[in-house]
Amino acid sequence: MLAWMRSFGDLQRVGVECSGSYGAGLLRYMQGAGVDILEVTTPDKLDRRRRGKNDDFDAESAAHAAFAKRHTVTPRTRDGMVESLRVLRVCRKTAVQARRIALQMIQMTIVCAPDKIRDPLRSMTRMQLIRTLASWRPDLTAYRQIEEAYRISLKSLARRYLELHDEIADLDDMIEAIVKDLAPELLAQAAIGLNSAAQLLLTAGDNPDRLRSEASFAALCGVSPVPASSGKTVRHRLNRGGDRAANSAIHIIAIGRLRLDARTQDYVARRIAAGNSKLEAIRCLKRYIAREVFGIIMRRHREISQTQIAA
DSSP, X not given: OHHHHHTTSOOOOEEESOTTTTTHHHHHHHXXXXXXXXXXXXXXXXXXXXXXXXXXXXXXXXXXHHHHXXXXXXXXXXXXHHHHHHHHHHHHHHHHHHHXXXXXXXXXXXXXXXXXXXXXXXXXXXXXHHHHHHTOOXXXXXXXXXXXXXXXXXXXXXXXXXXXXXXXXXXXXXXXXXXXXXXXXXXXXXXXXXXXXXXHHHHHOSOGGGSOSHHHHHHHTTOSOEEOOBTTBOOEEOOOOSOHHHHHHHHHHHHHHHHHOHHHHHHHHHHHHTTOOHHHHHHHHHHHHXXXXXXXXXXXXXXXXXXXXXX
16 A cells, blocks of 8 residues: 555655554554654544545545645554553453452342342451352352352352452553653652553653643643633633543542642632632643643653663
8 A cells, every 4th residue: 555655656644544443553554664644533524514425535535634734633653661551551441340340240149149148248348258259169060059059150250350350450560660661750749640640641642742832732631721701701611622531630630639739729729819710720720730741751751762862
């Protein structure tokens, strides 16, 4: 395909859709070949409504968007530790969901179990219950009997829960090691935990220099102010766009600092005294947090780049 495109003349850039999923392999290949890649974000709705939709039209629209640099962004590269962090976090997320389902199944099974099985388990804490069920030795040949069938089922679910629990702990250790390698200063800041730091690193990507400024990062995180003025009323509201996972991480950091950090409490109090509502004060706080985080990520990215160049 690359040779075919170059057969028409000088190849300036290529527009790719879904570079984070179906287009990931194409993105890596084109970047390895030195081709300038733009990710096409949204189709032209007017053009789609007028012409309809099929694969040929979508390809033409993506090509026109890449040529005119409309509805396009510079995609994240997927060749560094941030990509490793993303894969591990996706694996952890599914493991947490499976563990929660296993626990729900244990609780539902106990509710329906005969009294002889259910009564001794009533007063146990979660981990006492799980370890007790996992240590049972039911008669596997008596699976046709109701009580033994319940015991076999509960033991299987408990062992599944413990295996997932250990898997999540191992993944947490790997994720923590990567985050500490990428941005140890980020974890040292007030109210920034491991999950929030990991999500913000994922949002910035392996190539945070693609973002023109800290304002671009704030817009990407959905914390840039959006004008909502009318007449003589001048105000701003929260941005409902951007990466919602990053927005959630910054919101968690803001709430944590509002509870624990004296400087943040003083800042919000000054904002409220100046006539802002509490929501507006928190919006301003999120913007400052995005600026702080972006500065830390960019400093660490330059340090890593210089180290790689020196090596």
